[in-house]
Amino acid sequence: MKHLPAPVVKILKDKLIRLRDDASNEACIAESRGLQFLDTKDRETLDRVERAEAWREAEIDKVEIALDHATARAADVALQRIADGSYGVCQDCGRAIAWVRLLALPTALRCAACQQAYERSHGQQ
Ligand SMILES: [Zn+2]
Numbered sequence: 001m002k003h004l005p006a007p008v009v010k011i012l013k014d015k016l017i018r019l020r021d022d023a024s025n026e027a028c029i030a031e032s033r034g035l036q037f038l039d040t041k042d043r044e045t046l047d048r049v050e051r052a053e054a055w056r057e058a059e060i061d062k063v064e065i066a067l068d069h070a071t072a073r074a075a076d077v078a079l080q081r082i083a084d085g086s087y088g089v090c091q092d093c094g095r096a097i098a099w100v101r102l103l104a105l106p107t108a109l110r111c112a113a114c115q116q117a118y119e120r121s122h123g124q125q
Pocket of ligand 1: 095114
């Protein structure tokens with residue numbers, strides 16, 4: 001983390017805290033929306049189209065909740081790495097991750113080259 005100037009670390013830490021808190025709040029909102037739906041709508045009174053729509057919305061909520069939790073966890077991991085001094089070091093090659101990359105993606109675990117190699121080998125774009 002030595003390559004990161006203190007003011008940059010401060011900016012990154014603030015971004016990560018905001019990211020973690022926003023993602024946690026979004027997950028809570030989506031979770032309570034799902035519970036509210038169960039409370040307020042009697043499934044017996046819904047027609048087939050309404051049930052299908054409700055099911056679709058519930059599935060989208062589940063995906064959003066999972067993504068929000070994953071984002072909050074990634075931000076938490078990054079904050080722990082700041083605390084233990086390992087933040088900003090590529091987990092694959094051990095080199096410093098450029099801080100412009102970290103400013104754009106504060107939860108990055110790999111340098112750009114290793115991330116590209118990882119995505120190629122794992123079939124992502
Ligand atoms: Zn690397």
